[in-house]
Amino acid sequence: MIFRLIQQISSILQNSFTPVDITLIDKKIDKKCLRPSSSVLTIPARTGSFESVKRRNSMLLPIKAICDRRPRKDGTNAINIQYCYSSEKRTVLPTEIFIPASYWNKKQGSISVKLPPSYGNTQEMNEKLMQLIRRAEDIILLSRKYETDSLQVLKDYFSSTCTINEIESHLLKKRDVAEGAYSNLDFFFQIDDYIKSQTLKVSEFMPNIYRNMKLHLKEFEKFRKSPITFNDLNFDFYENLVEFLSYHYEHKRRRTRLIGLKKNTIGKTVKQLRIFLNNRIRKKIIPSLDLSGWTILNEEVDTVYLPWEEVSAIYDLDLSDIPWLIPYQRDFVLGCLTGLRFSDFSGILQTDVVKDRLRIKQQKSNTWVVIPLRNEAIEILKDRFTGKPKRHTNPEFNRHIKTLAKMAGITQMIKHSYKKGNRKIIEVRPKYAWITSHTCRRSFCTNEFLAGTPVELIMKISGHKSVKDFYRYIRITPEEAARIISDIWKERGEMQVLNFRFKRVS
Numbered sequence: 001m002i003f004r005l006i007q008q009i010s011s012i013l014q015n016s017f018t019p020v021d022i023t024l025i026d027k028k029i030d031k032k033c034l035r036p037s038s039s040v041l042t043i044p045a046r047t048g049s050f051e052s053v054k055r056r057n058s059m060l061l062p063i064k065a066i067c068d069r070r071p072r073k074d075g076t077n078a079i080n081i082q083y084c085y086s087s088e089k090r091t092v093l094p095t096e097i098f099i100p101a102s103y104w105n106k107k108q109g110s111i112s113v114k115l116p117p118s119y120g121n122t123q124e125m126n127e128k129l130m131q132l133i134r135r136a137e138d139i140i141l142l143s144r145k146y147e148t149d150s151l152q153v154l155k156d157y158f159s160s161t162c163t164i165n166e167i168e169s170h171l172l173k174k175r176d177v178a179e180g181a182y183s184n185l186d187f188f189f190q191i192d193d194y195i196k197s198q199t200l201k202v203s204e205f206m207p208n209i210y211r212n213m214k215l216h217l218k219e220f221e222k223f224r225k226s227p228i229t230f231n232d233l234n235f236d237f238y239e240n241l242v243e244f245l246s247y248h249y250e251h252k253r254r255r256t257r258l259i260g261l262k263k264n265t266i267g268k269t270v271k272q273l274r275i276f277l278n279n280r281i282r283k284k285i286i287p288s289l290d291l292s293g294w295t296i297l298n299e300e301v302d303t304v305y306l307p308w309e310e311v312s313a314i315y316d317l318d319l320s321d322i323p324w325l326i327p328y329q330r331d332f333v334l335g336c337l338t339g340l341r342f343s344d345f346s347g348i349l350q351t352d353v354v355k356d357r358l359r360i361k362q363q364k365s366n367t368w369v370v371i372p373l374r375n376e377a378i379e380i381l382k383d384r385f386t387g388k389p390k391r392h393t394n395p396e397f398n399r400h401i402k403t404l405a406k407m408a409g410i411t412q413m414i415k416h417s418y419k420k421g422n423r424k425i426i427e428v429r430p431k432y433a434w435i436t437s438h439t440c441r442r443s444f445c446t447n448e449f450l451a452g453t454p455v456e457l458i459m460k461i462s463g464h465k466s467v468k469d470f471y472r473y474i475r476i477t478p479e480e481a482a483r484i485i486s487d488i489w490k491e492r493g494e495m496q497v498l499n500f501r502f503k504r505v506s
Contacts, residue, residue: 061137065129066092067104076119077101079111079129081136085151093158095132097125138164146171187228188214190285194276205343205363213272215252216261220244230286233277235293242266242297267297304414304434305446306405311336313408314401315376327389328400330380335440337377339448339462342394342437350385362463369463398436405432445473450484 062084068077076098084090103115110129115122139157142164143150148171157167184190195210221228223244245266251258261269274294280286306314315333319326335345343363352360356378358371373381411430441462448458455470464470489495 061140063133063136063140065095065109065133067099067101067106069101071101072098074098075100077104079104081129081133083136083140083151083154089151091151091155093132093136093154095129097129099125135164139167142168142171146175148174185230185286187230188218190230190280191217191276194279209268209272210276213269213276216245216249216269217241217273219249223248230280230289233289235290238270238294242270245269263297263299270294271296303416303442304431304439305443306336306410306435306439307443307450308447310405310408310410311443313410314404317404317407325400325404328392328397329404330383331392331397332401332404332437332440334377334380335437336443336447337374337380338371339441339444339458340371341441342397345440346391346397348381348384353381365463365465367463369461371461394437401437401439402432402435405435406430408432410435442473445470449474450480 064082066080066082068080071077077100079095079097079099081093081095082090083093097111097120099111099115099119103112103119105112110126111122113122115125136154136158139154140150143153146168153167153171157170160167162170191210191214195207195214198210199207217228220241224240245261246263247260249259249261251261274291274296277286277289277291281288311333314329317329319329331346334348335342338345338358340360341362341364344360348358348360352358353373356373358373358377358381359368360371361368410432413428414431414434415426415428416434417424417426445458445462449455455467459465459467459470462470462473464473
């Protein structure tokens, strides 16, 4: 009788419980982050709805609440949620719960009931903490369901206002897009997918550079009279592309027919093409390619800078009869005084200026710079902030500052040269015709350099990250270099450095 009763109980238990596989857990996890229940390889999970099984599976996740040891200014400590993806990768998620560390129960992973009411309701805070842990668990399980990086997905969505269903919709959409990118190996489809994926990660002007690369490749495809495929990308393709861009590419939207691109423009296209291909290789969309011979062409650019005398000549122009040119005049001088790029100085806001300092994030480099403002710059910015200035486009800005420079008498003839293929092209124009928005930045760097400002300080303002890149901006003539060296010798008292005189031989 007793034996039969034991058999019946055993049968009921076998039918009521199923083992949960530990394979939900990453192979590499930090043992310190595991909960006590996760140290067991198999745990019983009561059969029932998918949600109940999912919840019990999530108990195995290496996630827990922790108390930050570093006290805040008010003496409280932050309660965070820690997720250990592996022994090397982990993240800490904020809960916006702050209590004194002495009221944190580390063993139970909860707030002590002895917490004084002045810090909040203990029960409500513990419930909030459990809800946030459950949210983190749900997000991790979703990321694994859609085979995405759980660490990154957790960082992206944990603090967002998205519901779990909305997060799942986003992940599903991303997966569908990714599967399309992996299945469609059309060359220009992949370029479009790359541009779309990079648009939110780069400055607003970079997508135009990507589109120029695509335009050059489209024209090359027409020229070669056969579609470009990833199988074509070898050294012969590179040589043929460079030859086409150098001698056969026809410029678009030009009044006069112009054939061939400059060496640096070709180099920029090759550089962006290489970056695109390496991106597709890293994503394992295409197999590895040998790009070792794909040299990025470049040459020293002949450009001009304006000394302070010429900047002053533009600033002093009387434009009362043509007031529509005043905003271009003011912005050009502001660029020369701050060393900012057009994309930065044309978009300065009133909140960027604090007293006599300008604090702005450069769009191209995505770095913050702090620039001291001269009196003229402060005056220009005050005038801008009192009205409603219209933001210019770069092409129209370049067109109008040439007019201003011509009116200021900056008309001396300047000879520049560049290469198209193996041909050296020489052009002679008035100096005003060589001026662009980038002349502002070069003028600032060169004028400060000539004035003796330490290079390291100029780079802090200009945002240059390497001395090599900085010196490419310096534009001084051989006469100016000789004058500077002579002044340095005089300052050091070294106009005569030898201790004896040559005797004349009679």
